[in-house]
C-alpha cells in the first residue's frame with residue numbers, strides 16, 4: 001500500500017532513497033496536522049471509532065461503525081487467517097503482507113458480503129504505515145463505488161494495525177500482466193479493455209466528487225479484479241484531497257511509485273488531479289505492451305517504459321512490434337491504435353493538456369463498443385460465408401461429434417471440474433508470497449531531480 005519512493009516537496013533537494021522513508025513519514029504526520037491539505041476526509045472518524053464511542057454493537061456482538069466499517073479484534077483475524085499462516089499469503093506490499101482469511105458465518109460483516117476476506121497486516125514499527133493505514137480507513141471508510149475495493153473493517157490493538165477487505169478473486173492486474181506460471185493467464189484484449197474501463201470509472205468517481213480526491217498511487221498492483229474481471233481500485237494510503245477552487249494543485253512531499261508518478265509531481269511536489277491521469281496513461285501502456293512501468297533489468301535507455309515507448313506510440317508499425325506478445329496478435333489493430341493515442345494524451349508533460357478521466361472513460365467505452373461491433377460483424381460474416389445458409393444446414397450437422405462438443409460444455413465435464421478444483425484455489429492462495437517486484441522497486445534509487 002502506497003509509497004515506494006518518497007521525498008520532501010521542496011524543490012532542488014537531493015532525491016531520497018528508500019532508506020529515508022521512515023524519517024519522511026514522521027514529517028508527513030506533522031504536515032497533516034498543520035496544513036489544510038490533510039488527507040483525512042473525516043478527521044475524527046478514525047479516533048472516534050477506534051475507541052468504539054461512535055460504534056454500535058451489531059446483533060452478532062461486533063462493533064460496527066456508522067460508516068458500516070466493523071472493528072475486528074486481533075484474535076478474530078488471527079483465527080480467520082489460520083494464525084497468519086504462510087500458505088494464506090496473497091501478496092506483499094510496502095505496508096506488509098496480505099492474507100486470505102475466512103470468517104465464520106456468525107462473524108460475517110454487516111454487508112453480509114460473504115465469508116472470504118483479505119487481511120492486510122502492517123509490518124510492526126512502521127510509522128509510515130500508520131499514516132497510510134489511517135488514510136485508508138478515512139478515505140475508503142467514507143467512499144463507496146462499485147469500482148473501489150470495499151473496506152470491511154479494521155483492527156487497531158496495541159501495536160497491531162490491520163485492514164480487512166472484500167476478497168478479490170483474481171488478485172491484482174499486475175499479477176496477470178507480469179506474473180509467471182499457471183496462476184497468471186494472459187489477458188485477452190477484450191478483458192484488458194474491460195479492466196481499463198472499470199479502473200477509469202473508479203478514478204473518474206474520485207475526480208467527480210465535490211471535493212476531488214487525488215488517488216496518487218495508480219498502478220497495476222493497486223487494480224484488483226473480482227471473479228469476472230471487474231476492476232476495483234485499492235490502497236488509499238497516499239490519497240489526498242484535491243485543491244480548493246482557487247487552486248490548481250496541492251503541494252505535498254513526493255510519494256508514489258517510480259515509473260507511474262507524473263513528471264511535474266516528481267519535479268516540484270505539485271500534485272494535480274491530472275497527475276492521476278498520467279499514471280492511468282502509464283497503465284494503458286503496460287496493457288498494450290505487457291511490460292512494467294519500470295524495470296531496471298531492461299537494457300539502458302529502456303528502464304522507464306514511458307520514456308522508451310512514447311515515441312513508438314504514434315507509429316502504427318512500431319506499435320505493432322511493441323504489442324504484448326502474449327496477445328498473440330489477437331486484437332483489432334484499430335482498437336490498439338485508439339488506446340495508444342489515448343495513452344499519449346494522458347502522458348502529456350503538461351497536466352493541463354491531459355484529458356479529464358470523464359473523457360478518458362468515454363473514449364474507452366467507445367473503443368469497446370466499436371470492438372464489440374467489429375466482433376459481431378466478423379461472426380456475422382463468417383455465418384454469411386458458410387456453405388450452409390439460413391435453415392439449409394444438413395441434418396447431419398448434429399453429428400455425434402457435435403454432440404460431444406455440447407457435452408464438453410456441460411458443467412459436469414471434467415474440464416470444468418479441474419478448473420474449479422481445490423488445486424486451482426490453492427494456486428490462488430499460493431500466488432507469489434513475496435512479490436519480487438517489490439525488492440526490485442525498493443532497491444531502485446530516485447532519479448536525480450533538477
Ligand SMILES: Nc1ncnc2c1ncn2[C@@H]1O[C@H](COP(=O)(O)OP(=O)(O)OP(=O)(O)O)[C@@H](O)[C@H]1O
Nearest residue numbers: 001002091092093094098118165167168171172221
Ligand atoms: N482485497 C484483496 N483481495 C485479493 N488479493 C489482494 C487484496 N488486496 C491485496 N491483494 C494481493 O496482495 C498483493 C499486495 O497488495 P498490497 O496493496 O499490499 O501491495 P502492492 O499494491 O503490491 O504494493 P504497494 O505497497 O506499493 O501498494 C496485491 O498485489 C494482491 O495480489
Ligand SMILES: [Mg+2]
Nearest residue numbers: 001221222235
Ligand atoms: Mg497495493
